[in-house]
Amino acid sequence: MPDRGKLSIPQMPKTAIWLVIIFTVLFILGINTGDLEYLMNLGNTICLSCIGVG
């Protein structure tokens, strides 16, 4: 029977490293699908929701 403590706890930094890789890939994917331009257009207009218009 596998020892849970021995197998799981030392793997925690590995999980973090895998997540860093996954999020980096997501970030690059977002840049390549035009998220950068979308975000810039968004930030360049006054956010009426933030002001509370309506």
Place this chain on the structure above:
Amino acid sequence: MVALRWLIQTVIALGTNAYLLFPWGSVIYQGPLKAICHPGLNCYSCPGALLSCPVGAVQNFAASLRYYTPGTIPHLGAMVVGYLGFIGTLVGRLPCGWLCPFGFIQDLLNKAPLPKFNLWAPLKWVKYVVLVAMVILMPFFLLDQYGLGQPWFCKLLCPAGTLLGALPLLALKPALWTTVGFYFWNKFTILVLIIVLAMFISRPFCRILCPLGAFYGLFSRITLVQLEFIEGNCVECRACVRVCPTGVSPYQQRDSRECIMCLKCMDACQFQALNFGLRRPLPAPKESARHT
């Protein structure tokens, strides 16, 4: 460490809100830096803001998915999710303690010489509801009277948007007063409540309502850096508990989702029982211990 944190908080709050041409040019900055998100909560409609707000960005991406046209590339917000997830995995809620301008404002308010109170602990779960409901689900599913998805967190709740975005813009463009209504006064009331609360309770918005803190907190047990507790040095004097701005007991709650890594506890500890550094895997249990 305390002085260093105050310095970094001041530099980041002023440095990321350093657009000073708003009285003469455009009322908000419209340059290329707006393609980058702030790691903390900082309204992108603040006249001085140089960066975008990550929470506002996620909501707008979620709202835009409804209008996806087949044959085009959907804007899933992968860049922002990747960016926030990357930060969360590396340092967890450290940006809340060191980089967030609205957190800094609450820290300043809490300096007021007034009696201090503890927060009722179950309220900490509200921020996860805010994250899922107001930042992810509502912008996609809930439409306004014109049939459009909205950034409902910004519209209904965000006090940082009211303080740093709405009030300065209303001062700069008085004509906007004719357009504000229920949503503004609702948010204004929330802002006043948060300001008053922050004088009596440390960081009430971060602990109860902040969806960004909730998201970063999800990574608390796997971050690459950690606040390490050295059990052998601890005498349980509770000095760390007394200074913690988010009500954590560092010697009892390891890797707490509430910890903003401000490191006040490390400063307060006279016995070197707390250390900040790269996360080290816990040693495997000894052979003899495993067989007993």
